[in-house]
Amino acid sequence: MTIAPARQVFRLPDLGEGLTEAEIIEWKVAVGDTVEIDQIVVDVETAKAVVEVPVPYAGTVVRLHAETGAVLAVGEPLIEVGPAAANAPTPAAAPDIDPAAARYREEEQAGSGNVLIGYGTGHTSGRRRRRRGPSRPAERNAADDRNVASDQTAADRQASGQTAADLQAAVPKAADLQASSRNAAGRNAAVPAPQSFSPAVEGKPSHPPRVISPLVRRIAREHGVDLAAVSPTGPRGVILRRDVEQAIADSRKPPEAPATPHGPQTTERIPLRGLRRAVADKLSRSRREIPDATTWVDVDATRLLEAKNALQQARPDLGIGLLAMLARICVDGLRRFPELNSSVDTDRSEIVRYGHVNLGFAAQTDRGLVVPVVRDAHLMTTAQLAAELTRLTGLARSGGLSPQALTGGTFTLNNYGVFGVDGSTPIINHPEAALLGVGRIIDRPWVVEGTVTARKITQLSLTFDHRVCDGGTAGGFLRYVADCVENPAILLADA
Incomplete structure (x- = not known):
């Protein structure tokens, strides 16, 4: 009789350089997804840089211990991985594989160049070479819809991750955690087939914005675009380059005159986190210690x-x-x-x-x-x-x-x-x-x-x-x- 391996909790690793905490920027996986060793599962922001964090375990994601925007200290639980579901579909059985999604997944695995300090096993299995694509802007935009690269495993993971996240959002927060974890495989089996998913989003999505390409993230960051407010047109609800460019164009339109020019004044509280907090701490220490x-x-x-x-x-x-x-x-x-x-x-x-x-x-x-x-x-x-x-x-x-x-x-x-x-x-x-x-x-x-x-x-x-x-x-x-x-x-x- 073979005993299935127990759940394994991966904690926020030591990020080096005396860093003690990090903010969750974007989860790359959802509950029910299958992960491999050294797969990037989350982007976190420290006081120094945005860092991609790989998971050292393989199996099925059974719990994410923090939501986007949460701040975790080094050593606190980050993600929980259980044994792979016995009824998980094989790549050959995955329906309606979208070749464009496979290409975006490949671009994601090419990475942004950030380095995780003090942790990692080499990232050998989680990295792929970036495939050469069209060079002209019109060709790149058209390729977003018609690229014919094939990676059934990646596309299936994209589809299952999306629907699992949607299903998890519909489960009441007061539900018993252990019961929901035991029934994770059953819930995944009841998820609709990927081809029934529609990228059209009504209102605010219940999951973080899905951005595969680091280039799209960079363009959004350079122009101050909030990805959560961008309407995706890519396969499986992926935000494409043209979506961000449209948002940039919309933001440059002259704003409509407010109905009441003298509206109520509000006070905004902004958390002192990440780089802003590191700068504040360093400058405060400089003023305290250095007679300049x-x-x-x-x-x-x-x-x-x-x-x-x-x-x-x-x-x-x-x-x-x-x-x-x-x-x-x-x-x-x-x-x-x-x-x-x-x-x-x-x-x-x-x-x-x-x-x-x-x-x-x-x-x-x-x-x-x-x-x-x-x-x-x-x-x-x-x-x-x-x-x-x-x-x-x-x-x-x-x-x-x-x-x-x-x-x-x-x-x-x-x-x-x-x-x-x-x-x-x-x-x-x-x-x-x-x-x-x-x-x-x-x-x-x-x-x-x-x-x-x-x-x-x-x-x-x-x-x-x-x-x-x-x-x-x-x-x-x-x-x-x-x-x-x-x-x-x-x-x-x-x-």
Whole structure:
């Protein structure tokens, strides 16, 4: 007599980098679905990034321990997997397999590039190669409806997951959990065949929006589209690219005038979670622990812009922009003033001065302000810095940064001039000791060799930890940076 394996509860794993909790963003499976080892079952958002979580068990999903939007601590139950149902349909018996759904499932398994830190068995069985598709937009949209790829197992899982989720939503919440778990297989057997499902949705769906393609998620995120409000037109209720593009077009239509211009005012409470909470905690700690001071200077950036334009014309392939040149100047300044490339170990009452430069730079994304880190920036040329800044900026905007890419900085560069402001007194990125800010570059009257003329002027500000150095060192660093901005040829002296 063979004894069926007991249910196995998978708990939220340690996500690394000191992260203690995560928010459920999107479940990839529903109760009654069959899962394989290392299959991605949920997307969670930590204080660092959005992470795909694979399950280490194979079998049938009998319980999801948290709803979308819930926050779980590391070690709390996440998903419960039982033995595979004996009467589960085989792939050959699956009715009305939609080949387009199989293709979308394949795109989903290609992944977004996020890495789960401190957990995983390799993701060997849950990954597939992305299939090459049409390159032109019209062909891609048409392919959403007529792609003929075949993957019966994936399509059947899509269909059963959808109907199981719908059925589960209809079960009263007060029902006994054990009884509903024992009858899970029976409920699944009573689910209507997949071909009876209609993607047309009346009102708000009872399950999270079904998005298979990471590209569709990215487009929605970049344009601020709420996927829960998008009407799907794809097979099995999948949201396609054209659905998101239609939602974007609808959002750009001028809003109708309100019937009552002076309606009641409401107070909104927004949970402090994920990245926003991490930023709040870090900045609060910086203010509590670091006795910071700020010094600033106006500089003529005309020659720096001329040097940038000359480089872009002579070597457009290098992609050297203003931020890369400022990064190069910062690295050279830290070599001359290493006191600012440090941190304070309060437990041991020591100043830790680093022999390497891990340069952080502020990047604004849909999720908020993040600070990716260019590691070993002191070993890079200006062109290499430009390439790494471009790579990390792209990952930050797409939500693909791993937690390691956001930690370990020794100095931060903040170009807040992109927001149209002249100056700022920024908060130091704890536990670093200093941060250089750059304001907008605008035409202002400037005296050059006794003559007032229009020049490209910007303001540089340096916020520093007064424990690691005094004003003389901070002023020396800022003056050196200002001199390099006004005359970039200074960098060639020790190049």
